[in-house]
Amino acid sequence: MSTENAARWPRLPRRLAGWDAAVVALTVLTLLVASGAVDEFGTTRNATFLILDLAPVLLLALPMTLIVVSGEIDLSVASTVGLTSALMGELWAGGLPLETIVPLAVLAGAVLGAFNGLLVTVLGLPSLAVTIGTLALYRGLAYVLLGDTAVADFARDYTRWANGSLGGGWVPNVVPPILLLVVAFALALHATPVGRAIFAMGANDTAAAFAGIPVERTKFLLYVVSGAVAGLVGVYWTLRYSTARADNAEGLELTVVAAVLLGGVSIYGGRGTLLGVVAGVVLLTSLQNALRLAKVSADALTVITGTLLILSVLLPNVSAALGARLRRRTPAPPPSPSPPTPAARTAVPLPEPTRRDGRP
Template identity: 35%
Template sequence: MLVTFLKSREAILTGALLLLLALIASRFPAFVAPRNLAAVFNDTAPLIILALGQMVVILTRCIDLSVAANLALCGMVAALLNVAVPGLPVVVIIAAVTALGAVLGAFNGILVWKVGIPPIVVTLGTLTIFRGLIFLISDGKWINAHEMTAPFKALPRADILGLPVLSWLAILMIAGFALLIGRMPLGRSFFAVGGNPHAAVYTGIDVGRTQFMAFVLSGALAGLTGYLWVARYAVAYVDIAAGFELDVIAACVIGGISIAGGIGSVGGAVLGALFLGIIKNALPVVNISPFWQMAISGAAIIIAVTLNARSSRPKGRLILRKAEATT
C-alpha cells in the first residue's frame, strides 16, 4: 500500500509541496508557521472548491471555461439581493445563488448533451454571456462594503474551532467529493465516461447525462463560491475573478487530472490548488515579482502534462506488443 502511494501522482505532488515550503522557509521561516499556513489554506479555499467541480467535468472529457464568469454572476446576484432585501437571511441568499450556479451549469450541459456542441466552444460562449449579464444587471456599477449588511459579510470570516467558515466549507467539499468519487455510482460514471465512452454506453451509462451532471455540479460550486468571494472581499463588480478559470484548470492539470478524461483524484485536485495557492502567497513574501507566478504556473502545467503523457505511453506499447504477438 505504501509503495503504491509513493509511486502515485499525489506522492510526487506532496513531495513537491514540501520542497517548495522548505525553499520558502529558508528565506522566510515565518511562512511555514501553522497560523500562516492556515491562512494560506483559507486564501486557496475558493480555488480548491472550484477545482473539485472542474475535476468532474474534465473526468468526462469536457471542460468548463465559464466557471469564473459563473462565479462572478452569482456573486453579483448575491450582492444585489443583499442590497435590495437587507433582511433576507444569508442562508436563503446562499441557496439562491447556488441554485442559480447549478442552472447556469445545466445550460452548459444541455448544449453539450442535447445540441452536441463541443464543450470548449459552449463554455467560451457562455463565459462571454455571463460577463455581459453581470454588466446588465448591475449597470456596470460596483457594490461596496458599506452597502452590504454585516451578517452577509461576516459568514465566510466567522471562526469555528480556529478556522474560518470558508476553510471549513472547503474541507467539507473535499470530504463530499471523496465520497462521491470513491463510493457513489455517479462518481464511477464520471471515470467510465471519460475513460471509454463507448464501453460506458454498453454498461448502461448515459454519457450525455453524466456530462450534464458534471456541469451542474461545477456550476453549483461556482454559485456557492460566488457568494463566498463577494462576502469575503466585500465588493462586487463586473470583472470579479477575471481569468480565474485558468487557475482552476491549471490546478486540475497540475494535480494529475488528465485532459483526455478518465484519470484523476480528489487529492490531486486539492494538491494542485494548494501548489498554486502557496506560490501566489509566497512570492510577494520572498520579494519575487508576482509576474513569476504566471511563469512558474505555466512551467508546472507543462511538466504535469508531460508526466501524464509519459505515464500513458507504456500502456500503448504493451497493447502494441500484444497485438504483434498474436499476428
C-alpha cells in the same frame, strides 16, 4: 507471508511512485522550503490567509475534477462566480436579506451550469467551445448587472464569519464545510457507481453508453453541480472581500484547471484522483502565496501558473510514453516447461502385435 499478501506487495512500490505521491511530496517540500526561505510564510497569520485564498480554488476544483475525468471541461466557472457575485450585489441593493440572497445565488449558479450542460449534452457541442463562449457571456452579463460599480455594505455578521476563525484561533471558519465537501466528492468519485460511471465515460463514452450508463444525463448533472458550487464560491468571495463586483474571480479558471491537471487528472479523461487534486491545489496556492510574499509581480505569477499548466499536461504524458516504450523493450520471460502429467510419467511403450506364428 501469505500468497495473497505476496501478490499485493509488488503493487505498493508502483503506488508510492505514482503521480499523486510525487505531487504530495512536492507540496510538502514546497511548504518546508518556503517556510524557511520566505519571511512570514510559516506564521499562523499567513496560514490563515493561505487557507482563505485556497478555499475558492479548492471548491471549484472539486466538480471540475469530475467533469475532466468524464472527458469534458468547464472554463466558465470563474465567470459564474463573477455573475453570481454581481447578482448578490444587485439583490442586496434591492433590499433583499442575505438569508434569501444566498440560496438564490447558488440556484442561479446551478441554472448557469445547466445551460452549459444543455449545450454539451443535448446539442452535442464540444465542451471546450461551449464554456469558452459562456466564459465571455457570463462575464458580460455580470457587467450588465453592475457595470463598473461595486456594492460593499453587506451585513457585518456574514462578512465577519467569512473572514473569522474557529475559536478565535488561526483555522478559518470555512474549513469544516470545505472538508465535508471534499469527503463527499471523494466518496462520490471513488466509492460509488456514479464515480465508476464517470471514469468509464472518460475512458470511452460510447462503450459506457452501450454498457447502460446514462452518459448525457450524468454529464448534464455534473455541469449543474459545477454551476451550483461556483454560485456558492460567488457567495463566499463576495462576503470574504465584502464587495460585489462584476470582475470578481476574473482569471481564476486558469488556476483551477492548472491545479486539477497538476493533481494528475488526465486532460483526455478517464484517469485521476481527488487526493492528487487537493495536493495540486495546495501546491499551486502555496507557491503563489510564497511568491507574493517575496514581492514577485502579478504578471510573473501568471507566467508561472501557465508554465505549471503546460508541465502538468506534458509530464504525465511523457512519463506514460516512456513507460510504454520500456515495457515494449523488455523481453518476455521464456515459458516454463509444464510438468509431465501422471499419465505421462507412468506410460510404458506397448509391444508391437505379433502373429500366431511368432512373426510380427
